Structures are given as C-alpha cells and as structure tokens.
Amino acid sequence: MERAVDVLRDASIWLRSLPQGDTKEKQQPFKKHDPPRKPDAVWSKTKEPEILLETESFEKKKKKPEQDDEFDFAKAREKLREKFEAVIAIPGEIKEKFQAKFLRDTAAQVDALETEEARSGKEIDFNREYDIIELHEHIFVIGGAAEGQGSEPTSTVEVFDCTTREWREIAPLPVKTTACYATAITGVPGLVVVGGFGGWKALNTVQLYDWVTKEWQVVKHMRKRRWGCYVTGTEHGIVVAGGCDQGSVLNSVELYNMKKKEWFTLSPMLEQRCNFGGAIIGRKLLVAGGGSGFYFNSAKNTAEIFDGEQGKWTKLPPMRRKRYGCAAVAWKNKLIVVGGCDKNGVDILNVEAFDLEGHVWLNMPSMPVGYSLCRAQIVQNMLVVFGADGGENTAHTYAFDFELNSWEKYMELPQGRNAYAVAIIGV
Secondary structure, eight states: OHHHHHHHHHHHHHHHHSOOTTOSSOOOTTOOOOOOOOOSEEOOSSSOOEEOSSOHHHHHTSOOTTOOOOOOHHHHHHHHHHHHTTOOEEOHHHHHHHHHHHTSSOHHHHHHHHHHHHHHOOOOOTTTOOEEOSOOOEEEEEOOEETTSTTOBBOOEEEEETTTTEEEEOOOOSSOBBSOEEEEOTTSSEEEEEOOBOSSSBOOOEEEEETTTTEEEEEOOOSSOOBSOEEEEOSSEEEEEOOBOSSSBOOOEEEEETTTTEEEEEOOOSSOOBSOEEEEETTEEEEEOOBSSSSGGGBBOOEEEEETTTTEEEEEOOOSSOBBSOEEEEOSSEEEEEOOBOTTOOBOOOEEEEETTTTEEEEEOOOSSOOSSEEEEEETTEEEEEEOSOSTTTTEEEEEETTTTEEEEEEEOSSOEESOEEEEEOO
C-alpha cells in the first residue's frame, strides 16, 4: 500500500511540473521532424521535370483575403524568371506552359491551354525536342590540323562566344580528326562531328557533344568512311552526303535517326562529290560544286537538289564558276555558295546565290580575300566565312552583312589551323 502511495505522489509531482495550457510556447519534446521540402524546380534530362508552382513559400507570400491590394504579378514573374535562370534547357511543351501561365497577362489563355492539354492527353517526349533558354550563339572550331604539324589531326575544340567575343577551350574530341564536318542537331542542344581523316585512314566516327552535360560521346559509326563530306541536321536526324573514302569519291547518302539510333541509306547523289557545299531549304537538300577527285583539278560547277518527299535527286542549272573546297549556306530561299578554287588552284572571290523560286544563279558582292578551302555559317544574321586552307588569310574570318550589302572583318582565330570543322549552337 505504501508503495502505491509513493507512486501516485511522484506522478502528481511530475504532472504539476508540466507546462500549463496558458503557456505561450508549448514544449513538444517528441515532435517528429517535418519531411524535407521539395525544391521549386528540379531538372532531369531523362525524365519529366518536376515544377511546383504552388509551394509552401509561395503560399506564405500571398496577400491575406481581407486585404484589397492586388497581387503584384510583375514581381512574381520576375521571381520565376530568376528561378529558371539556372536551367540550361527545358522541353518545349514545358516552356510553353510556363510562358502561358506567367509571361502572359490573361487567365483565359491559361485556362484554354490546360483544357486543351486535358483533352489531348499527349505525353511529352523529352528526347524529341528541347528549347534552349538564356543561350546566345556560340561558334565551335573543331579538330583539323594545327599549324606546323603537317596533316597530323588534332582533338582541340575551341568556342567563340558571339556576345562576349571571347574564346575558350572545351573538352577535346574523343577521336582526333581533320578534314571533318560538323553540324548542330535540330531541336537538341548539341552538335555532331562526322568522319574526317585520322592520320592514315578515313574515319566513320560520329562524335556527339551535349551542351547540357558538356561531354562528348561516340555514337554509332557511319556505314561508310568519309572525309571531305557534307553533313546537316534535319528534323529526323543527321544527313551525310558524299566525301572520300580510302580510294574513291562517294555519291552515297546516309541518314542517322536520332530516336532509333540507327543509320539508313538514302538515294545517292547524281554525281560523286567531295569538299562541296550544301544546305537545306524547306524539305529540300541542295548541293553544289566540289570535285570528282581528291584535288582541285577535278573542280566542278554542277548542282543538284534532293526532294525529301519524293526521295529523289534532280539536276539544277550549273554555277558560273567551278569550285573545289567551297561552302554554302541557306538564306531566305537562296543557296549562297562561297570560296573554293578553280581547276588551276586559283581562289575564287566571286559569290553566287541560287534562287530556288526563280531557278537561276545570281551574283553577290565578292569576298575581300579568297579561301581555297572554306567553311561558312549564318551567325547573328550575317554570312560568316572561315578559311580552312592554312593560307596567309586564314587567321581572319569575314562576315557579309545582308542589310549593308558589304563584307567586313568579323574575328580572328586563336591559333593557326586548317581543314577544321565549324558549327553553331544558339537561338
């Protein structure tokens, strides 16, 4: 009995020592820890991004119902812009939804978009398309042979930021190559470097650079070894045409499907070509110039066009000048061909443009210097030409301003190189 009384007394003393109900702060010694809060935006390259639009912190910042002040949408939009600054690439569908919700002013557009999404039930394919945000144009100078090293290939890759106008070196190629070709990949933040010469044999390698991961990888090899070929990115993948293998000039064409990760053979060109120019206009691939042999004495002025819908090649009117080692770009329904040399090895300054609508070749202002082997790209709405022949003029690049209808110096290359590839990544 005495033992029971002692227990009850001790219990009473313990209960009286506990905090009372009117205490300002209740002690909860056994309170469980709250689970960690998810971040507002999580980016994954291989699975759907998780974007939490109504987070706990967002709820705390909301105005109280009794206040009549309107919510400051401008500040909210600016906050959301800051959160997305760290994201390099997001799928197009997610970007559109983000813009509809926070970069437009009417709620009706948001409701219509969400209704349409619910009705369609379409799943987002994150391997199919990316939108690059907060990314301006960058010029990649890839591989080739360094000055003073003869024809020995290099793995060096340098990038020129067109906004800051500064050069920097990035991770080298996995496989050294010269006389290669490069192109950006349609809808994907990356580029590919195809073929080339590996010092003693032609290569069939395909090296992919991912702008998001900043890494190179070698994907499935081409069916043919090629150097001096032409490569371009399409909505289906990568198209490779012509070039030279170990002992002959090719007219074969291959397509690499990015989704299926497989090579397919397309209809061959009407003529064998190496070191020629080409570009895509609409769903048509146009090629011009080049040579039927390994040297400039085989220069040609012929041109042809591939219709993707019909799957066949058709001859075009010939250029006015024969060009070996030329380059080409597409601009406003025209194929512009620059550079190269004739059968005598004389550099061609004349610039020609094929008007796809008029089906005729037109003259443009001539280049200030000649390049017997050149590369060309559209950069910041200008035609930029790079000399890749290792000559005295190759340290400088020149740009044609379409508005001013004139040529000017654009930039200097950081070191002497020849037979390199050039590609552009940007928006």
